[in-house]
Amino acid sequence: MKKIIKYVITDILRNKIILSYTIFLLAISFTIFSLEDNSSKGLLSLLNIVLIVVPLISIIFSTIYIYNSAEFIELLVSQPLQRKKIWLSLFTGLATSFTIAFLIGAGVPILLFEPTATGLMIIAVGVLLSVIFVAVAMFAAVKTRDKAKGIGITILIWLYFALVFDGIVLFLLFQFADYPLEKAMIGVSALNPIDLGRILILLKMDVSALMGYTGAIFKDFFGTTTGISISFVVLLLWIIVPLFFSTRKFIRKDL
Secondary structure, X not given: OHHHHHHHHHHHHOOHHHHHHHHHHHHHXXXXXXXXXXXXXXXXXXXXXXXXXXXXXXXXXXXXXXXXXXXXXXXXXXXXXXXXXXXXXXXXXHHHHHHHHHHHHHHHHHHHHOOOHHHHHHHHHHXXXXXXXXXXXXXXXXXXXXXXXHHHHHXXXXXXHHHHHHHHHHHHHHHOOOOOOHHHHHHHHOOOXXXXXXXXXXXXXXXXXXXHHHHHHHHHHHOOHHHHHHHHHHHHHXXXXXXXXXXXXXXXXXX
8 A cells, every 4th residue: 555655646746747736836825925015915815826726736637647547546456455445545645745746835935934823724724625626536537437527527526616606605695685694604615615715714814804794603603713623624524525435436346
């Protein structure tokens, strides 16, 4: 299992796309912090990169990597190795690679310019989103044999979490404006890891006042130690649940 993980990590970290991704994060992070007089404003500018670009690259690259490694996976399956260990090794290798890339690309500049609780929260959310979308990508890849279809599904998943979900929530809020839905929004936010990460970061930045009454509700819950703990548990579930179902599917799948 360790040999598979080591091979996957080495293979991915030498990939030109991952190297470009790391350099892009590093360049954009240093540029943002250099242009802003206030480093805390730089964090706000970096927020969109963490919430949009990181999940997109993680989910698309991971999907393509699984499809391109089909022959390698078949070779491993033909060996006296448990399928569960093979799949978990691939996940660990991918997740570790993206974590390293994010920590070098965005984590280092954040720690240099803004080593505060808010900066650490952005790093934590960025790492979790990287791993979450690796898990989601592996689930999508194992569900269909067609590479084009699999990549299309992962792009739609990213679009849903990054853009469509917020539109649906806003539509429901406008349609049921006469009803007290603010507390219900706390539960709804758990259905989208990107939204949950955004709320945690914005509350750390103490800009919840811009969110009105809903922001006050969020701050009362997510601003507490219990709320933050529950939020991180939910984000961990976003890793565990897709990984569990993808592992079960891979064990039963006829390659």
